[in-house]
Amino acid sequence: MLSDVNTLQWLYGSMFKSRYYEECMEKAYLEGKQPVFNMANGPVPGEMHLSNGQEPCAVGVCAHLNADDAVFATHRPHHIAIAKGVNLKAMTAEIFGKKSGLSGGRGGHMHLFDPTVNFACSGIIAEGMGPAAGVALARKLRNEPGIAVAFIGEGAANQGAFHETMNLAAVWKLPFVCIIEDNAWGISVSKTDATSVPRNDVRAASYGIPGEYIEGNDPLAIYDAAERAIKRARSGQGPSLIEIETYRLAGHFMGDTEAYRPEGEKDELFSKDPIPKFRKHLLESGTLDETGLKKIEEAMYKEVDDAFEFARSAAEPEPIEALEKVFA
Amino acid sequence: MSTVKRKLTIAKAISESISLEMEADENVFVMGEDIAKLGGVFGTTTGLLDKFGPERVRDTPISETAFIGAAVGAAAVGMRPIVELMFVDFFGVCMDAIYNLAAKNCYFSGGNQPIPMVLMTSVGGGYGDAGQHSQCLYGTFAHLPGMKVVIPSNAYDAKGLMHTAVVDNNPVIFMLHKNLQGMGWLGTEKKSIVDVPKEIYGVPFGKAAIVRKGKDITLVGLGVTVHMALDAANKLEKEGVDAEVIDLRSLVPLDRETIFNSVSKTGRLLVIDDDYISYGVTGEIISSVAEQDSSVFKTSPQRIAYPDIPIPFTRPMEQFALPNKDKIFNTAKEMMEGK
Numbered sequence: 001m002l003s004d005v006n007t008l009q010w011l012y013g014s015m016f017k018s019r020y021y022e023e024c025m026e027k028a029y030l031e032g033k034q035p036v037f038n039m040a041n042g043p044v045p046g047e048m049h050l051s052n053g054q055e056p057c058a059v060g061v062c063a064h065l066n067a068d069d070a071v072f073a074t075h076r077p078h079h080i081a082i083a084k085g086v087n088l089k090a091m092t093a094e095i096f097g098k099k100s101g102l103s104g105g106r107g108g109h110m111h112l113f114d115p116t117v118n119f120a121c122s123g124i125i126a127e128g129m130g131p132a133a134g135v136a137l138a139r140k141l142r143n144e145p146g147i148a149v150a151f152i153g154e155g156a157a158n159q160g161a162f163h164e165t166m167n168l169a170a171v172w173k174l175p176f177v178c179i180i181e182d183n184a185w186g187i188s189v190s191k192t193d194a195t196s197v198p199r200n201d202v203r204a205a206s207y208g209i210p211g212e213y214i215e216g217n218d219p220l221a222i223y224d225a226a227e228r229a230i231k232r233a234r235s236g237q238g239p240s241l242i243e244i245e246t247y248r249l250a251g252h253f254m255g256d257t258e259a260y261r262p263e264g265e266k267d268e269l270f271s272k273d274p275i276p277k278f279r280k281h282l283l284e285s286g287t288l289d290e291t292g293l294k295k296i297e298e299a300m301y302k303e304v305d306d307a308f309e310f311a312r313s314a315a316e317p318e319p320i321e322a323l324e325k326v327f328a
Numbered sequence: 329m330s331t332v333k334r335k336l337t338i339a340k341a342i343s344e345s346i347s348l349e350m351e352a353d354e355n356v357f358v359m360g361e362d363i364a365k366l367g368g369v370f371g372t373t374t375g376l377l378d379k380f381g382p383e384r385v386r387d388t389p390i391s392e393t394a395f396i397g398a399a400v401g402a403a404a405v406g407m408r409p410i411v412e413l414m415f416v417d418f419f420g421v422c423m424d425a426i427y428n429l430a431a432k433n434c435y436f437s438g439g440n441q442p443i444p445m446v447l448m449t450s451v452g453g454g455y456g457d458a459g460q461h462s463q464c465l466y467g468t469f470a471h472l473p474g475m476k477v478v479i480p481s482n483a484y485d486a487k488g489l490m491h492t493a494v495v496d497n498n499p500v501i502f503m504l505h506k507n508l509q510g511m512g513w514l515g516t517e518k519k520s521i522v523d524v525p526k527e528i529y530g531v532p533f534g535k536a537a538i539v540r541k542g543k544d545i546t547l548v549g550l551g552v553t554v555h556m557a558l559d560a561a562n563k564l565e566k567e568g569v570d571a572e573v574i575d576l577r578s579l580v581p582l583d584r585e586t587i588f589n590s591v592s593k594t595g596r597l598l599v600i601d602d603d604y605i606s607y608g609v610t611g612e613i614i615s616s617v618a619e620q621d622s623s624v625f626k627t628s629p630q631r632i633a634y635p636d637i638p639i640p641f642t643r644p645m646e647q648f649a650l651p652n653k654d655k656i657f658n659t660a661k662e663m664m665e666g667k
């Protein structure tokens with residue numbers, strides 16, 4: 001069991017930062033969209049998929065990664081981007097569509113690219129699988145350090161790209177890890193209604209690789225499982241598959257009424273919120289006292305507030321810039 | 329036809345139309361992501377699950393290659409599947425089932441195995457959803473032979489075109505524009521919400537509608553650009569320009585005759601499309617008139633369409649790239665002035 005205080009602090013701080021980031025994003029997103037909700041309005045238009053509740057998946061895995069290691073995330077990318085160390089100011093400016101954003105405002109919340117830390121995400125389900133395997137292949141061919149991790153949702157594990165890439169990565173023994181964030185829902189369709197097996201870790205057997213299922217949305221258990229898989233990848237033994245039980249505490253996207261959820265499900269999930277739970281664990285285990293925790297939290301508030309301040313005050317791009325960057 | 333009419337959004341007209349078709353023919357069934365319990369992300373299948381049950385109204389896994397391929401197979405043996413895939417941008421993952429199977433099997437089988445299926449999707453941007461959730465791709469599907477391609481601009485046409493699509497013996501790509509559908513989470517063009525009869529009726533494919541008569545210039549649009557053209561025409565009228573506006577309604581088959589007849593009368597052609605400009609709808613319309621008789625043109629035909637760039641997220645860039653009524657007005661005025 002993990003005992004390194006710095007790592008424990010980082011796990012908590014990163015989860016806390018991520019949650020506070022989403023809370024600020026939710027407020028910013030709703031500006032201009034009330035009383036009548038219209039996705040086109042406000043400082044952040046378009047779809048918005050928040051990651052509240054899924055923070056343990058991001059931190060438990062990214063704690064083991066360096067800038068050399070590539071991460072491919074999904075349409076729900078903020079927690080993973082934050083844990084991977086994506087430039088928070090430039091990321092926020094991108095989501096606000098500003099010139100100083102990661103892509104000058106061309107990508108937006110579903111298309112965040114920070115090559116300096118090898119992070120990318122996209123909006124088509126399971127689309128990150130192939131590119132992640134490709135980075136892993138390049139690392140292997142060039143004998144470079146670095147592995148690749150693809151994060152997908154449990155709904156994406158029914159896509160062709162998932163199965164094809166798992167087989168490819170396995171047959172080529174690529175330094176690759178697939179992380180499935182199982183929040184039990186793909187928009188309104190439950191995992192039970194969409195997936196032929198209760199847990200996707202069993203599918204690892206069909207690729208001849210290790211598979212694990214991690215219950216409880218617990219950052220420490222995730223940390224341990226990710227360590228095993230990432231060690232295996234780094235030592236040339238090939239890919240692994242990890243599915244993590246996690247909770248989507250927000251709607252699929254903002255504006256989702258979540259009428260498809262069974263009565264009481266949300267309340268139960270909120271009662272298991274991983275962040276207060278982990279905070280309690282740190283206190284009770286004597287890892288950090290209240291003062292120590294507050295200090296971390298204050299630092300995170302500041303970092304996030306600064307990023308939003310930066311994004312809000314940043315300049316808009318010129319309209320004509322739309323025509324640039326189509327080709328390299 | 330009875331006189332009972334109500335104003336409906338396109339989404340409501342579509343769900344009503346599908347419901348009537350399912351009542352009329354038990355071979356009709358619906359499948360897609362979030363179409364059953366949720367009633368479709370765009371509300372085009374609302375109420376169908378309650379009415380027809382989970383056998384005929386099926387939520388699918390996120391496995392487009394499988395369920396669109398499955399629709400081709402079911403259609404081959406006489407079912408009439410209506411398949412929904414929320415955004416046209418997602419068709420990349422399952423394109424083979426569409427353009428190599430659905431579109432070609434009739435021909436490959438010498439006409440012995442038609443594929444009567446409807447593939448329904450949503451298109452268009454303008455609300456900051458970025459480059460994988462805002463495309464139109466009309467031209468892409470219309471270019472590939474073997475599929476009919478339909479784009480209604482209002483609820484009346486939507487319901488009638490859906491009837492025609494379901495009874496057609498061929499694959500039909502049914503494209504609904506997000507600015508017109510009438511979902512709770514996005515604004516809706518008011519002119520798309522019109523009177524819709526309760527009963528089944530058909531609107532034929534390949535018959536463009538002249539939605540505004542005029543003598544000076546022909547504005548051709550489809551889906552949302554029809555409404556932009558109508559708005560521009562109202563503005564042009566104040567400047568003494570009498571514009572005719574044509575709603576294509578279907579791209580395959582394309583009503584070249586109505587367009588040609590209009591341009592023969594006005595001598596001026598401006599085509600407006602929110603799909604990518606090159607190798608697309610606008611070029612096809614202009615060349616179809618030019619190759620019939622280029623002497624009808626009093627001035628060079630013009631087009632306004634999306635530049636050849638992926639769709640940017642940020643509002644200033646996206647609005648810059650989209651067609652709008654001012655761009656249409658300005659270009660039309662220049663054409664009238666012979667510039």
Ligand SMILES: Cc1ncc(C[n+]2csc(CCOP(=O)(O)OP(=O)(O)O)c2C)c(N)n1
Binds near residue numbers: 076123185392
């Ligand atoms: C190929 C493709 N099909 C459908 C969609 C629409 N879509 C967006 S998110 C989503 C559900 C994804 O569920 P899951 O993978 O479990 O991730 P979660 O949203 O739960 O994080 C769907 C169907 C898409 N973006 N791409």
